[in-house]
Amino acid sequence: MSQQTGASPSDVRQFHPRARAAIENPKIRRNFRSAMDGLMSKRRNAFSGWDLEALRDLGAAIRQNALAQLPDLLEQLEAKLTENGVRVHWAEDGEQACRIVLDICQARKARSVIKGKSMVSEEMDLNHYLEARDIEALESDLGEYIVQLAHETPSHIIMPAIHKNTGEISELMHEKTGTERSDDVEYLTASARQQLREKFMAADVGISGVNFAVAQTGTLCLVENEGNGRMTTTVPPCHIAVTGIEKVVPTLEDVTALLALLTRSATGQHITTYVNMISGPRKTEELDGPEEVHLVLVDNGRSGIYQDDQLLDTLRCIRCGACMNHCPVYTRIGGHAYGTTYPGPIGKILMPHLLGLDETRHLPSASSLCGACGEVCPVKIPIPDLLVRLRQESVNGDQLHPARVRGHGSKRHAGEALAWKTWQWVHAHPAAYRMGTALASRFNRLQPGKLGAWTRFRTAPRLASKTLHQRLKERDS
Amino acid sequence: MSARDAILNRLRHRSGGELTAPARDFSVLERPQWSTGEKVRRFREAIEPVHGEVHQCPADNWIDCLAEILAQKGTRKLLVGNAGDPGDSLRQAQRGDLPELMIYDEPISSWQAHLFEEVDASLTSTRGGIAETGSLILWPTVAEPRLMSLVPPVHIALLRADQLYTTLHEAIREQDWSAGMPTNALLVSGPSKTADIEQTLAYGVHGPKELIVLILE
Ligand code: SF4
Numbered sequence: 099m100s101q102q103t104g105a106s107p108s109d110v111r112q113f114h115p116r117a118r119a120a121i122e123n124p125k126i127r128r129n130f131r132s133a134m135d136g137l138m139s140k141r142r143n144a145f146s147g148w149d150l151e152a153l154r155d156l157g158a159a160i161r162q163n164a165l166a167q168l169p170d171l172l173e174q175l176e177a178k179l180t181e182n183g184v185r186v187h188w189a190e191d192g193e194q195a196c197r198i199v200l201d202i203c204q205a206r207k208a209r210s211v212i213k214g215k216s217m218v219s220e221e222m223d224l225n226h227y228l229e230a231r232d233i234e235a236l237e238s239d240l241g242e243y244i245v246q247l248a249h250e251t252p253s254h255i256i257m258p259a260i261h262k263n264t265g266e267i268s269e270l271m272h273e274k275t276g277t278e279r280s281d282d283v284e285y286l287t288a289s290a291r292q293q294l295r296e297k298f299m300a301a302d303v304g305i306s307g308v309n310f311a312v313a314q315t316g317t318l319c320l321v322e323n324e325g326n327g328r329m330t331t332t333v334p335p336c337h338i339a340v341t342g343i344e345k346v347v348p349t350l351e352d353v354t355a356l357l358a359l360l361t362r363s364a365t366g367q368h369i370t371t372y373v374n375m376i377s378g379p380r381k382t383e384e385l386d387g388p389e390e391v392h393l394v395l396v397d398n399g400r401s402g403i404y405q406d407d408q409l410l411d412t413l414r415c416i417r418c419g420a421c422m423n424h425c426p427v428y429t430r431i432g433g434h435a436y437g438t439t440y441p442g443p444i445g446k447i448l449m450p451h452l453l454g455l456d457e458t459r460h461l462p463s464a465s466s467l468c469g470a471c472g473e474v475c476p477v478k479i480p481i482p483d484l485l486v487r488l489r490q491e492s493v494n495g496d497q498l499h500p501a502r503v504r505g506h507g508s509k510r511h512a513g514e515a516l517a518w519k520t521w522q523w524v525h526a527h528p529a530a531y532r533m534g535t536a537l538a539s540r541f542n543r544l545q546p547g548k549l550g551a552w553t554r555f556r557t558a559p560r561l562a563s564k565t566l567h568q569r570l571k572e573r574d575s
Numbered sequence: 576m577s578a579r580d581a582i583l584n585r586l587r588h589r590s591g592g593e594l595t596a597p598a599r600d601f602s603v604l605e606r607p608q609w610s611t612g613e614k615v616r617r618f619r620e621a622i623e624p625v626h627g628e629v630h631q632c633p634a635d636n637w638i639d640c641l642a643e644i645l646a647q648k649g650t651r652k653l654l655v656g657n658a659g660d661p662g663d664s665l666r667q668a669q670r671g672d673l674p675e676l677m678i679y680d681e682p683i684s685s686w687q688a689h690l691f692e693e694v695d696a697s698l699t700s701t702r703g704g705i706a707e708t709g710s711l712i713l714w715p716t717v718a719e720p721r722l723m724s725l726v727p728p729v730h731i732a733l734l735r736a737d738q739l740y741t742t743l744h745e746a747i748r749e750q751d752w753s754a755g756m757p758t759n760a761l762l763v764s765g766p767s768k769t770a771d772i773e774q775t776l777a778y779g780v781h782g783p784k785e786l787i788v789l790i791l792e
Pocket residue numbers: 414415416417418419420421422443444471474475476477478479
């Protein structure tokens with residue numbers, strides 16, 4: 099299986115040093131903190147007047163219902179799209195998906211590709227793949243455009259450039275495109291509009307993601323505010339949409355509810371500026387729109403997740419980003435510390451499947467299990483339970499479930515396992531337990547004062563000189 | 576085995592066994608039936624905070640409304656569709672107080688640069704609107720192609736008050752979208768915008784900077 103991601107796997111293992119560096123960087127903390135505070139209150143307001151629990155129940159039921167019929171829906175989608183004139187392709191992994199895109203581009207002798215926002219294409223590392231084969235791939239979402247100019251990866255799935263402030267963006271645009279330095283956001287935006295319009299006109303192929311694919315009508319729904327997604331899917335003569343296989347739903351009615359949840363959860367908007375629904379290429383008598391439309395259905399580990407009753411819930415995700423906006427870890431360390439395509443809580447439960455638990459072993463543990471992510475998730479993914487499950491898999495798991503995730507057990511330490519075995523034995527034998535606690539209290543002065551990472555920011559707790567049992571006995575006598 | 580068959584095969588022979596589909600209760604999306612007046616009010620309330628400009632005009636006299644708005648904006652070139660309303664009405668009106676009319680009647684490849692660089696504003700019809708979210712429903716056609724509502728810096732749309740639906744859910748049901756979708760269907764809820772630079776809102780990033788809705792009553 100391919101391991102293409104925005105960051106190389108060796109990077110993913112460096113989670114702790116990156117997290118520490120981010121925590122010590124006041125600018126990153128300020129940027130994320132203020133942005134996430136704003137998003138949290140906007141989300142809250144956007145749902146006022148709604149029966150949010152009932153709506154989330156519906157969202158969860160819609161996604162579960164779709165997943166229950168996934169293979170049928172995919173076949174129905176394929177048949178309907180084909181009937182509408184859209185070519186459907188299937189890819190086992192990121193590498194295959196890149197190859198399919200490349201073949202389409204080469205058949206059209208394409209030199210330049212313009213892209214709308216697509217997290218799956220980040221997952222595929224498509225831009226690098228195309229550029230290595232002499233096809234320019236330019237991001238057109240303003241945030242993605244900025245991140246690409248800086249040769250970085252997105253730090254948030256909805257707001258890719260959230261880690262940068264205006265001054266940095268102005269400097270970057272000045273250096274890379276000659277735009278005059280300015281702290282006027284309107285001016286910077288207008289300059290980008292000008293630069294990108296040229297590119298839209300010249301592009302041979304447009305590549306986009308998909309938010310929802312409707313099986314009944316063969317419709318690809320794209321949600322956005324900027325209009326770059328519409329440009330990407332309308333101006334170039336060929337449009338290629340790439341999506342994970344889990345994005346399909348049976349009907350347009352399903353989309354209405356998911357849409358109500360998605361935009362409000364993501365940015366607190368009642369709806370995005372554009373909801374773009376594509377059901378086919380330009381018909382002969384039509385005057386614009388792409389002549390060719392392709393859909394690439396990407397598996398990349400998803401059908402593996404699908405096998406397990408609990409892990410399956412991961413596939414409900416509609417990529418709203420609410421879990422990161424509300425995550426106390428994400429808001430403090432930002433998206434880059436994770437080193438993965440998808441950061442934050444969703445990244446922690448999804449990336450282990452895409453990269454294996456050996457590479458991502460630190461991610462499921464980078465959580466206080468406070469539960470905020472699970473509480474805001476619009477499709478009620480029990481994220482904390484999944485984190486616990488992945489933690490179990492990373493050290494053991496075989497006793498509770500047959501372990502499923504590649505790289506399971508990679509975090510297992512003989513010493514730790516022995517310690518827990520002993521703990522278990524002691525607690526199952528009262529005499530040993532009493533003797534152990536009595537000894538520990540008596541010799542509490544011998545207890546180490548430093549306990550590794552735990553005492554980096556805390557003092558070590560000291561055992562009381564008498565056990566609770568002893569005290570109670572003394573009091574009662 | 577092809578990738579398609581391999582993927583479908585894994586999904587069909589799930590090691591966890593068959594999944595059961597839970598029931599979906601859509602009643603949470605239902606809203607009380609608002610009167611037309613209420614729908615207009617709600618539509619405005621939803622679209623104005625996101626910079627949609629709304630004018631309520633008499634249905635038989637909207638051209639006066641339009642002429643006034645365009646004169647104020649100093650529009651010189653207005654793009655209209657190649658058949659049907661509102662383009663036909665404007666052409667037939669033969670008025671001196673309207674900007675030069677450009678007609679979208681050729682395939683985009685033959686005049687793309689002109690469309691991108693010369694048009695000041697476009698005028699399209701709509702297939703109705705959604706009161707709850709302040710959205711316009713557009714199904715671009717041969718007469719009114721897709722790019723009309725996207726490329727010009729100002730997009731003006733006519734919306735008949737009696738075609739306002741309460742929710743998207745209702746619109747899709749009433750207009751029976753599932754019976755057949757056009758190549759492209761759109762919901763437009765304001766001018767193009769971004770908050771990608773430090774969460775600061777800026778309008779007109781790729782699409783129109785201004786969206787003007789004439790509600791015909
Ligand atoms: S896991 Fe839930 S909250 Fe997080 S991005 Fe996915 S749908 Fe949104």
